[in-house]
Amino acid sequence: MARLAVYGAISTLLAGAVIANAFAQRSNFYAACIYLYRSNACMMIILNLGLFLTIIAGQLVQIIFFGNLRTLEVEHLYERAWYAVTETCLAMTIFKDEFDTRFVVMFTVLLFLKVFHWLCMDRVDSMEQSPEIPLSFHVRMVTMIAMLVSLDVLLVYHAVNIVTLKGPNMMIMFGFEYTLLATSLMASFGKYVLHTIDMRTEDPWENKSMLLFYLDLVADFVKLVTYLLFFMVILVCYGLPLHIIRDVYMTMRSFLQKCKDLIQYRKATRNMNERYPDASPAELAALSDPICIICREEMVGHHSNAPAGQNAAGTTAPAPAAAGAQQQARPASNTRPTGSSTNVPKKLPCGHIFHFHCLKSWLERQQSCPTW
Numbered sequence: 001m002a003r004l005a006v007y008g009a010i011s012t013l014l015a016g017a018v019i020a021n022a023f024a025q026r027s028n029f030y031a032a033c034i035y036l037y038r039s040n041a042c043m044m045i046i047l048n049l050g051l052f053l054t055i056i057a058g059q060l061v062q063i064i065f066f067g068n069l070r071t072l073e074v075e076h077l078y079e080r081a082w083y084a085v086t087e088t089c090l091a092m093t094i095f096k097d098e099f100d101t102r103f104v105v106m107f108t109v110l111l112f113l114k115v116f117h118w119l120c121m122d123r124v125d126s127m128e129q130s131p132e133i134p135l136s137f138h139v140r141m142v143t144m145i146a147m148l149v150s151l152d153v154l155l156v157y158h159a160v161n162i163v164t165l166k167g168p169n170m171m172i173m174f175g176f177e178y179t180l181l182a183t184s185l186m187a188s189f190g191k192y193v194l195h196t197i198d199m200r201t202e203d204p205w206e207n208k209s210m211l212l213f214y215l216d217l218v219a220d221f222v223k224l225v226t227y228l229l230f231f232m233v234i235l236v237c238y239g240l241p242l243h244i245i246r247d248v249y250m251t252m253r254s255f256l257q258k259c260k261d262l263i264q265y266r267k268a269t270r271n272m273n274e275r276y277p278d279a280s281p282a283e284l285a286a287l288s289d290p291i292c293i294i295c296r297e298e299m300v301g302h303h304s305n306a307p308a309g310q311n312a313a314g315t316t317a318p319a320p321a322a323a324g325a326q327q328q329a330r331p332a333s334n335t336r337p338t339g340s341s342t343n344v345p346k347k348l349p350c351g352h353i354f355h356f357h358c359l360k361s362w363l364e365r366q367q368s369c370p371t372w
């Protein structure tokens with residue numbers, strides 16, 4: 001904070017001095033502006049002040065819309081910012097002839113906006129972990145997302161306008177960047193809506209994770225199409241864009257992976273109830289602590305659904321005798337409706353045990369055992 005204050009003071013003093021000097025040397029406002037614009041050193045100093053003001057504005061927006069950032073969010077920001085900068089350095093190899101102040105300004109604006117996109121996405125993702133969401137969160141989130149998406153759309157429109165007017169230039173890249181940002185943010189907004197609906201309803205929402213998955217799939221598809229389009233445009237106007245090949249490949253791979261996951265998930269969950277046996281109370285008792293590592297809640301052997309005759313007395317602690325009865329009852333219990341069996345402990349072939357619904361939502365994301 002102190003460093004920022006010093007930097008701000010120096011930037012302001014320098015810019016003030018340069019501007020005062022310009023007005024002292026030139027007779028009128030217009031001439032002074034021309035003088036400032038012509039001098040590279042003056043422009044640098046003024047741009048530097050602009051950078052300082054951008055940082056201050058960014059911190060203000062952060063305080064208003066996001067409050068304090070968590071450590072994880074800060075880490076994500078640095079990671080992503082680093083990636084974005086290297087990415088742009090690579091992109092500059094295509095537009096090297098156009099590298100000038102405008103490019104630097106455009107890039108700063110892009111990075112500035114990206115930061116808030118990332119923060120929004122992280123906040124939406126963290127909704128699942130927070131037990132209670134205050135109203136202020138909804139107000140901030142919806143406002144922020146609406147503002148960012150409108151800005152993205154405006155900037156894409158601006159980029160398209162410039163490119164159609166002046167022919168291909170670096171604005172192609174910015175146009176595509178904003179298209180990608182808008183796509184990701186819209187997907188995040190979709191997630192936000194799903195999480196919000198989920199929080200309003202009492203019962204666990206079985207289909208939510210599936211809807212989230214489809215949302216990601218659609219977003220990935222749009223991104224893939226955008227990247228391919230970008231690739232084609234650059235190929236036609238500038239030659240083979242080496243640095244985008246990686247992005248196109250990564251997006252394509254992610255999309256194909258999701259399609260594959262979807263097919264595998266369909267296979268894995270088609271007859272989950274029959275495929276994975278219920279964990280018997282004895283197996284549960286053998287665990288050092290019977291906690292489902294997916295939801296961190298205790299797993300209790302399922303006795304209420306066993307046929308009443310066999311297990312009438314076994315409704316208390318799972319005694320070994322009751323365990324035997326439970327095991328015999330398993331074939332019958334497999335045929336019960338899935339709705340009542342959502343928290344039955346299920347055993348994977350590797351021996352690990354999880355709640356039925358936890359395992360199901362895990363399989364939606366990954367087809368391997370959660371205990372690596």
Ligand SMILES: [Zn+2]
Binds near residue numbers: 293294296
């Ligand atoms: Zn669980």
Ligand SMILES: [Zn+2]
Binds near residue numbers: 350352369
């Ligand atoms: Zn396992």
